[in-house]
Amino acid sequence: MANHLFNLHSSMKKVYFFFVLIGISNSLIAQVADKEAIKATINKLFEGMQKNDSAMAHSVFHHNARLNTIGYSKKNMQNYFIADDRVSGFLEAIAKPKTENWREQATSFDIRIDKQMAQAWVPYTFHLGDKFSHCGVDNFVLFKEKTEWKIIYLVDTMREENCAK
């Protein structure tokens, strides 16, 4: 009897262990899927920029998104921070026909996720057509609305020197 109980106990343990494993792997798979979806959102923004397609770029932004910029002014010899809500201005600039297209490329992705909120630290290079222009870091905050990851905030740095080309 005792032996029987012990066996039951150990098989229950196995079942329990099995479900824990499934739980862990499910959440790992979900994390990987979320990270891929976030990368896709960011790359879609860059694709929209390259193709002058403001509708494509618009589709990746949350309706309440804000864009900020951090840089260094050589003229004033100091850092600056611009906190104006210029999503619409940015979209207009994307739509404008250009002789040399904007080519922004991520060099790496560092992504952290807490359920529906995510952070992506993305070093980038920026080319005008084939000509190198500048580099920096795109610092994205994303929010998962239903099933889609949208950019809810973006602040970037830009510089012309010390860029890996």
Next chain:
Amino acid sequence: MKIILGLILSFFVFNSFSQTPEKEAIKKVVYQLFEGFEKNDTNIVAPILHKKVLFRAVDLRKNPTTIAESDYQKMMEGIAKPKTENWREIPSDFEIKIDNQMANVWVKYKFYFGKKYSHKGIDNFILYKEKDQWQIIYLIYTRR
């Protein structure tokens, strides 16, 4: 060969050293915010909050999840308000990234009213350094 190896090694060591004081300065900003919370003291908080800071609270306890926004003015009013039970926010596991004058802090927190546990989540800070002082320009946090 050994000299080159030594040079490469010291480069890495110095490189990581040069980031360490910055990371400590950034952590200090976060602790200073929480100190201001606990002491109801806007003077503690004023130097480390950019005037154009944007706060966003993502409440994962609600269905569907809500996002509430706040700004410098509202945050200062919230801190200044007298409370029977003080705000106590305890951070843990700092993850800090720096690119020149921009930084990102991803940190777990637990929030208490006095001694009573209220909720926890992630604080996702973005900071900017104009001259010498890091300031918070953006904070989005989850609540669960």
